[in-house]
Amino acid sequence: xxxxxxxxxxxEAVGRLFADISERFGHSLNLSVTDxxxxxxxxxxxxxxxxxxxEEKGGAGLNLKEVGSLCKLxxxxxxxxxxxxxxxxxxxxESNGQTIPDGSVVIATMGVQALAGQRKIQINKLPFGHRAAxxxxxxNQSCYLLTKEKAVINEVYHAGMFASMSWELDDAVxxxxxxxxxxxxxxxxxxxxxxxxxxxxxxxxxxTLAYANQRQQFGRPLSKFQAIQHQISxxxxxxxxxxxAAQMACNSNNNLPDPNLLAIARYQVSFVSDQxxxxxxxxxxxxxxxxxxxxxxxxxRVREFKTDAGxxxxxxxxxxxxxxxxxxxxxxxxLTGELCPR
Amino acid sequence: MLDVLxxxxxxxxxxxxxxxxxxxxxxxxQGMDAYARARSWMGFDAxxxxxxxxxGWLGLTLPKQYGGAEKGYFSRFVLSEELLGAGAPVxxxxxxxxxxxxLILRYGTEAQKQFYLPRICQGEAFFCIGMSEPNSGSDxxxxxxxxxxxxxxxxxxxxxxxTTNAHKSHYMIALVRTSxxxxxxxxxxxxxxxxxxxxxxTVRPIxxxxxxxxxxxxxxxxxxxxxxxxxxxxxxxxEQVNAELAFERSGPERIYSSMALVECFxxxxxxxxxxxxxxxxxxGSIVARLAVLRTMSxxxxxxxxxxxxxxxxxxxxxxxxxxxxQDIPKLIADCMGEHPEWTPSVELIKTLxxxxxxxxxxxxxxxxxxxxxxxxxxxxxLR
Numbered sequence: 011x012x013x014x015x016x017x018x019x020x021x022e023a024v025g026r027l028f029a030d031i032s033e034r035f036g037h038s039l040n041l042s043v044t045d046x047x048x049x050x051x052x053x054x055x056x057x058x059x060x061x062x063x064x065e066e067k068g069g070a071g072l073n074l075k076e077v078g079s080l081c082k083l084x085x086x087x088x089x090x091x092x093x094x095x096x097x098x099x100x101x102x103x104e105s106n107g108q109t110i111p112d113g114s115v116v117i118a119t120m121g122v123q124a125l126a127g128q129r130k131i132q133i134n135k136l137p138f139g140h141r142a143a144x145x146x147x148x149x150n151q152s153c154y155l156l157t158k159e160k161a162v163i164n165e166v167y168h169a170g171m172f173a174s175m176s177w178e179l180d181d182a183v184x185x186x187x188x189x190x191x192x193x194x195x196x197x198x199x200x201x202x203x204x205x206x207x208x209x210x211x212x213x214x215x216x217x218t219l220a221y222a223n224q225r226q227q228f229g230r231p232l233s234k235f236q237a238i239q240h241q242i243s244x245x246x247x248x249x250x251x252x253x254x255a256a257q258m259a260c261n262s263n264n265n266l267p268d269p270n271l272l273a274i275a276r277y278q279v280s281f282v283s284d285q286x287x288x289x290x291x292x293x294x295x296x297x298x299x300x301x302x303x304x305x306x307x308x309x310x311r312v313r314e315f316k317t318d319a320g321x322x323x324x325x326x327x328x329x330x331x332x333x334x335x336x337x338x339x340x341x342x343x344x345l346t347g348e349l350c351p352r
Numbered sequence: 353m354l355d356v357l358x359x360x361x362x363x364x365x366x367x368x369x370x371x372x373x374x375x376x377x378x379x380x381x382q383g384m385d386a387y388a389r390a391r392s393w394m395g396f397d398a399x400x401x402x403x404x405x406x407x408g409w410l411g412l413t414l415p416k417q418y419g420g421a422e423k424g425y426f427s428r429f430v431l432s433e434e435l436l437g438a439g440a441p442v443x444x445x446x447x448x449x450x451x452x453x454x455l456i457l458r459y460g461t462e463a464q465k466q467f468y469l470p471r472i473c474q475g476e477a478f479f480c481i482g483m484s485e486p487n488s489g490s491d492x493x494x495x496x497x498x499x500x501x502x503x504x505x506x507x508x509x510x511x512x513x514x515t516t517n518a519h520k521s522h523y524m525i526a527l528v529r530t531s532x533x534x535x536x537x538x539x540x541x542x543x544x545x546x547x548x549x550x551x552x553x554t555v556r557p558i559x560x561x562x563x564x565x566x567x568x569x570x571x572x573x574x575x576x577x578x579x580x581x582x583x584x585x586x587x588x589x590x591e592q593v594n595a596e597l598a599f600e601r602s603g604p605e606r607i608y609s610s611m612a613l614v615e616c617f618x619x620x621x622x623x624x625x626x627x628x629x630x631x632x633x634x635x636g637s638i639v640a641r642l643a644v645l646r647t648m649s650x651x652x653x654x655x656x657x658x659x660x661x662x663x664x665x666x667x668x669x670x671x672x673x674x675x676x677x678q679d680i681p682k683l684i685a686d687c688m689g690e691h692p693e694w695t696p697s698v699e700l701i702k703t704l705x706x707x708x709x710x711x712x713x714x715x716x717x718x719x720x721x722x723x724x725x726x727x728x729x730x731x732x733x734l735r
Binding site: 246251 | 354356357358359361362370433434437438611614615618621622629631632633634635636637638639640641642643644645646647648651665668671672722724725726728729732733734735
């Protein structure tokens with residue numbers, strides 16, 4: 011590399027930090043509250059959570075294009091904490107003149123039940139919910155900031171990646187933000203779910219390739235069987251497409267994705283999610299579905315996050331409605347125009 | 353090695369070129385319905401090719417001294433994309449322009465360049481590529497057509513099949529055996545330029561499922577070629593063909609084969625106010641996948657422009673692209689029968705039927721799906 015850019019340096023440093031955390035904590039499905047606190051304090055002290063903040067706020071002023079590869083590392087190193095959503099939420103809060111809370115932030119924009127009669131908010135699938143400190147929640151065209159202290163944890167799902175949680179409405183702080191900001195928050199929730207998933211896919215691909223080369227059957231490595239080779243070739247296609255999609259979603263010179271490129275990326279990543287996980291498991295055989303072998307951390311993330319902040323149909327319909335409504339534009343003119351990353 | 357694909361951006365000046373192209377193509381193809389456009393790069397119209405030539409858009413990347421425009425890979429991408437995206441009838445010049453011309457430039461002698469390249473740029477020399485034979489499809493190295501050196505040049509015997517446009521072309525670049533036996537495989541193969549008007553050449557068109565005759569069977573019976581027929585080095589045919597295919601696999605050909613159907617369907621949805629969640633989701637999914645593939649294809653172009661050799665990556669994009677091209681008719685067909693009151697037009701019905709029938713060819717031409725997956729696997733070090 012002749013010129014090492016700022017984000018390469020960040021990538022390396024964050025990679026080292028996450029690799030270290032993953033080495034110490036990543037093999038357990040049942041982390042204690044103390045573990046959670048240790049992990050988060052190491053991330054927070056590193057200063058990386060502020061890279062999207064402006065320089066006045068002590069940040070590095072990085073844009074989405076510059077943090078994309080950083081966010082993939084969350085999935086690549088199976089970090090059990092909402093790093094990406096915290097990073098994006100902090101940027102969004104600053105842009106909208108809000109106080110930035112000290113702690114991890116989860117963004118929830120779908121599946122939010124506002125139980126008016128009971129004056130309660132309940133969310134049954136919150137990524138890393140029980141581990142996070144703060145929650146930006148979209149409900150009835152309003153945005154609330156909720157805290158872990160006031161939450162009731164209804165259920166922590168197996169493997170601890172998602173939880174069901176509820177709050178008394180009286181404990182919710184409503185944020186004074188524009189309708190536009192609410193849409194942006196929804197897009198950020200989708201971005202926070204898709205980019206780390208692509209990182210997880212990259213790891214899945216590496217593991218599958220390595221396993222096929224190492225595992226022997228019928229006297230030769232699995233990788234020498236054409237049936238396996240072709241499955242891995244297809245896996246590579248899906249992962250390469252997902253990577254491209256993540257780059258498209260992050261192709262922005264500020265801290266917000268282009269809404270159409272985001273919809274394209276969210277669709278593409280969801281579209282390949284199960285196919286990626288299925289091929290990886292097929293190649294790995296029985297060891298892949300054991301708790302002791304790490305593959306499940308990554309395939310779980312890929313499968314479970316594919317519907318977080320909207321399933322593939324949701325994003326396809328959003329894009330499809332937009333295309334249908336653009337009278338006078340052809341698919342070609344849109345592909346080469348506004349749907350083309352610039 | 354399978355390299356990472358990074359976003360590539362088209363240079364600003366290509367916008368102007370695109371606008372100019374789009375206006376020209378719109379005008380030149382206004383009489384074509386979706387059924388005609390759906391032939392994509394199988395649509396043959398020598399007149400249209402001539403018109404493009406008069407604009408200076410054939411031989412776009414060839415040097416000016418041979419009549420080309422000496423433009424770069426990005427311009428070539430834009431030109432291909434605009435032509436294919438509109439379903440313009442490019443078949444007459446397509447192979448000469450995209451494969452044979454660059455091949456002659458790379459491997460040809462000065463005399464060959466001076467003879468063929470200006471003719472390609474003027475839309476006066478159409479080429480076909482003679483690779484498959486009756487018993488040699490994916491197993492290309494097993495070909496049996498043979499050229500034997502004699503005092504006048506080369507004496508060619510044998511046959512080729514599935515040769516696109518052989519019956520409408522002036523020349524064929526044929527891969528033939530010039531030494532050894534079939535069992536020598538890749539060794540002893542060479543590429544020869546065959547003038548298809550020579551005595552001893554018989555061309556028989558083959559009708560396809562859509563009623564079109566775009567490919568042919570070609571027989572060579574003691575065809576006497578002169579000594580200048582050899583292109584590149586004797587015995588290097590295999591390497592040359594692979595370099596040529598790598599080039600062919602990298603373009604937008606592998607995304608837009610079903611575009612005429614997509615545009616026709618979109619237009620009809622708008623006109624007839626067809627509305628459903630399913631239609632929205634279908635259109636969105638098609639457009640999303642197209643957008644990602646196009647970005648991947650552009651990334652390959654970026655690598656070419658950067659003097660890299662992305663042949664494995666090009667195979668990956670091609671295999672992925674043909675998958676989408678083949679999914680498109682299935683996805684659209686499901687929408688059309690969704691509602692009892694909807695009455696699809698004749699144009700949409702026959703365009704869909706055409707694409708459904710011909711789409712298996714998308715993952716056959718230029719290397720089958722299985723061959724491509726083998727290339728990717730080799731790139732990953734699996735074989």
